[in-house]
Amino acid sequence: MLRQIEGSRAVGDAVARCRPEVICAYPISPQTHIVEHLSDLVRTGDLERCEYVLAESEFGAMSVAIGASAAGGRAYTATASQGLLYMAEALFNAAGLGLPIVMTVANRAIGAPINIWNDHSDSMSLRDSGWIQLYAETNQEAVDLHVQAFRLAEAVSLPVMVCMDGFILTHAVERIDSPAQEQVDAFLPRFEPRQMLNPDEPLTIGAMVGPEAFFEVKYLAHAKQMQALDLIPEIASEFERGFGRASGGLIRGYRTDDAETIIVALGSIMGTIEEVIDELREEGHSVGALAIKSFRPFPLDEVRLALGAAKRVVVLEKALAVGIGGIVSANVRMALSGIELDGHTVVAGLGGRPITGRSLRSLLLEALDGGLKALTFLDMDAELVDRELRRAGSGAPPGPHAESMLREIGIVAASSH
Amino acid sequence: MFQVRIHGRGGQGVVTAAELLSVAAFDSDLHSQAFPSFGSERTGAPVTAFCRIDQRPIRTREPIAEPDVLIIQDPTLLHQVDVFGGLRPSGKVLINTTRTVEQLGLGELLERSEPPTLLTVPGTELAREHLGRALPNAALLGGFAALTALVTIEGVERAIRERFAGAVGAGNVAAARAAYEFVADEVAEVAGA
Numbered sequence: 001m002l003r004q005i006e007g008s009r010a011v012g013d014a015v016a017r018c019r020p021e022v023i024c025a026y027p028i029s030p031q032t033h034i035v036e037h038l039s040d041l042v043r044t045g046d047l048e049r050c051e052y053v054l055a056e057s058e059f060g061a062m063s064v065a066i067g068a069s070a071a072g073g074r075a076y077t078a079t080a081s082q083g084l085l086y087m088a089e090a091l092f093n094a095a096g097l098g099l100p101i102v103m104t105v106a107n108r109a110i111g112a113p114i115n116i117w118n119d120h121s122d123s124m125s126l127r128d129s130g131w132i133q134l135y136a137e138t139n140q141e142a143v144d145l146h147v148q149a150f151r152l153a154e155a156v157s158l159p160v161m162v163c164m165d166g167f168i169l170t171h172a173v174e175r176i177d178s179p180a181q182e183q184v185d186a187f188l189p190r191f192e193p194r195q196m197l198n199p200d201e202p203l204t205i206g207a208m209v210g211p212e213a214f215f216e217v218k219y220l221a222h223a224k225q226m227q228a229l230d231l232i233p234e235i236a237s238e239f240e241r242g243f244g245r246a247s248g249g250l251i252r253g254y255r256t257d258d259a260e261t262i263i264v265a266l267g268s269i270m271g272t273i274e275e276v277i278d279e280l281r282e283e284g285h286s287v288g289a290l291a292i293k294s295f296r297p298f299p300l301d302e303v304r305l306a307l308g309a310a311k312r313v314v315v316l317e318k319a320l321a322v323g324i325g326g327i328v329s330a331n332v333r334m335a336l337s338g339i340e341l342d343g344h345t346v347v348a349g350l351g352g353r354p355i356t357g358r359s360l361r362s363l364l365l366e367a368l369d370g371g372l373k374a375l376t377f378l379d380m381d382a383e384l385v386d387r388e389l390r391r392a393g394s395g396a397p398p399g400p401h402a403e404s405m406l407r408e409i410g411i412v413a414a415s416s417h
Numbered sequence: 418m419f420q421v422r423i424h425g426r427g428g429q430g431v432v433t434a435a436e437l438l439s440v441a442a443f444d445s446d447l448h449s450q451a452f453p454s455f456g457s458e459r460t461g462a463p464v465t466a467f468c469r470i471d472q473r474p475i476r477t478r479e480p481i482a483e484p485d486v487l488i489i490q491d492p493t494l495l496h497q498v499d500v501f502g503g504l505r506p507s508g509k510v511l512i513n514t515t516r517t518v519e520q521l522g523l524g525e526l527l528e529r530s531e532p533p534t535l536l537t538v539p540g541t542e543l544a545r546e547h548l549g550r551a552l553p554n555a556a557l558l559g560g561f562a563a564l565t566a567l568v569t570i571e572g573v574e575r576a577i578r579e580r581f582a583g584a585v586g587a588g589n590v591a592a593a594r595a596a597y598e599f600v601a602d603e604v605a606e607v608a609g610a
Contacts, residue, residue: 004439004440004442004443004449006436167452167453168452168478171452171453172450172451172452172478173435173436173439173440173449173450173451173452174439174448174449174450174451174475175443175448175449175474268478269478271475271476271477271478272476272477272478272479274476275476275477354479354480355479356479356482357477357479
C-alpha cells in the first residue's frame with residue numbers, strides 16, 4: 001500500500017509485519033520513533049503474540065534480545081550512536097552464538113564532542129562484531145531490507161544490522177510502498193530456531209571454549225558471512241519477484257558501465273550523488289556511482305568487477321578512522337588489489353554536516369582534473385582547525401577544544417544547521 | 418522540482434506543517450519529501466522544516482538552500498534569522514502576520530530585479546478563531562494552496578484530518594479553509610493589479 005509516511009514509522013510497520021515475538025529497547029535518546037511506534041502496536045494489540053520489553057540500558061536491550069533469540073523467539077531491537085557502543089560486548093556475543101537477531105541502527109555520530117546528528121561512525125565502529133551490516137539508500141529500501149534481514153539472519157544464523165541514516169531517513173516523510181501482511185508471510189517463513197533453550201531438554205548455549213576449539217568456533221561466523229554473500233543476492237531477487245521492486249543486494253551500480261571515474265558510497269547520500277552524476281554525464285563527463293549495500297560481508301569480487309575497469313575511484317565515507325583516514329576505502333582497495341588506478345578517500349558529512357550536490361559536483365570535477373588529493377575532508381573548515389592547532393601549540397594551557405572552536409565561529413552552544 | 422522552506426519556532430508545528438504539506442502533495446499524486454532541520458528542538462527556538470514536491474521520485478536529500486516558496490510562521494524571525502536566504506528569483510513568500518509587507522519593513526525585497534511575491538495572512542488569528550489555539554501551521558497550508566495551486570485545499574484538508582481527529586481536526590480544517598480564501602482574494606488582487 002502506498003503511503004506518505006515517516007521513515008521510522010514505515011520501518012516500525014514493516015518490522016511488525018515480520019511478526020517479531022520479542023522487541024526490547026531502551027527508550028531514551030539516542031532512539032528513534034521505530035520502537036516507540038512498535039510499542040504502540042503491541043499495546044493496542046495490532047501486533048499480536050509479541051512481548052515488548054523495556055530494558056534498563058542498551059546493554060540490557062541487546063542482552064534481552066540474546067535471551068529471547070536463544071529461547072527460540074524472533075527478536076528485534078533498534079538503537080544508534082552511543083547506544084550501539086554501549087551494546088558492544090553483547091553484540092559480539094550475539095554474533096558468536098549465532099543468534100539471528102535483527103536490529104535497526106539509525107546511524108548517528110559518536111561523541112565527544114556530544115552530537116546527535118547523522119554519520120556512520122556508530123555502525124562502522126562495530127563492523128567487525130560479526131553482525132551482517134546492510135545499508136539502506138532510501139526509506140523504501142530500509143523498509144524492504146528489514147523484511148529481507150529476518151529471512152537472511154535466520155537462514156545463516158547470524159544477527160543482522162539494518163543501517164539507515166539517522167534523521168536524513170528516519171525523520172523524512174515520503175512515499176512508501178508498505179508490504180502487506182500476506183506478502184511478508186509468503187516471503188518470510190516462521191522462525192525455526194537452530195538452537196533453543198528448553199527447560200524440558202536442558203542444554204548450554206554459550207559454553208566456555210579454550211584454545212582447542214575457540215579458533216574454529218570463531219571462524220564459523222566468517223564462514224556464515226561468506227555464505228551470506230551468495231544468499232543476499234538470492235534473497236534480493238526473490239524479494240523482487242514477490243514484491244515487484246528491487247531492494248537490497250550486495251552492490252548497485254549507477255551509470256558505471258563505461259565510467260572512467262566512479263564514486264563509491266553507502267546509504268542515503270546515493271540519491272544526491274545520482275543527481276550529480278546525471279548532471280556531469282549531460283556535460284559529457286565519464287562518471288558513475290557505486291552503492292555498497294552489504295558492508296559485512298564485504299563483496300570483494302563484486303566490487304572488483306564493478307570498479308576494476310575504472311581509471312579513478314573516489315570513496316566517499318561518513319566516518320573517519322582517526323590516524324589513517326578511510327574505513328570503506330581500505331576495504332575497497334583490498335577489492336582492487338593488483339589493479340592500477342587512482343584511489344581517493346573523501347571523508348564527508350561528519351556529525352551531520354550536510355553533503356550538498358554543489359560540493360559533490362566540485363569534488364568530482366576536481367577528481368576529473370586530476371587535482372584531488374588521496375585524502376580529502378569535504379567542506380571541513382581547515383582554517384578553523386589550523387587556528388586551534390596554533391592556539392593549542394602556543395604554550396599556554398589551551399583548555400577544551402570544542403568550546404574554543406565554537407567561540408571562534410561565533411556559536412555559544414551547538415545549534416541546528 | 419518545487420522546494421518549500423518553512424520557518425517558525427519550536428512549538429508552532431513547523432515540522433508538522435512540512436509533513437502535512439507532503440501528505441497533501443501525495444494526495445495530488447505527486448512525489449514529495451518532508452524533513453526537519455535536524456536539531457534538538459526547544460520551545461521557542463527558531464526551527465526550519467523543508468518540503469520538496471516533484472512529479473518524479475525525489476533523490477536529493479540535502480537541506481533546501483534555494484527555496485521556491487517560503488512560509489514564515491513567526492514574523493518575529495524576519496529580522497533575527499536570514500529567512501530569505503537563497504530565495505529563488507520571483508519566488509513566493511507567505512508570512513503569518515496581521516501587518517502589511519510595508520509595516521514589516523520588507524519593502525526593499527520588492528526592489529530586487531526579480532522580486533518575490535510577498536503575501537501575508539493572519540494565520541494565528543484564524544487559528545484562534547477556528548481552533549481556539551494560536552497554532553497557525555494548518556492555516557498557513559491553506560494559504561499555501563491558494564498561493565501556489567501546487568496542492569489543493571481539499572488535499573490539505575484531508576492531510577489535516579488524517580493527522581488530527583475530532584474537534585482539533587475540524588478546527589484546523591476551518592482555519593485552513595479561511596486562510597485559503599483570504600490568500601485566494603489576495604492572489605486575485607495581485608493578478609488584477
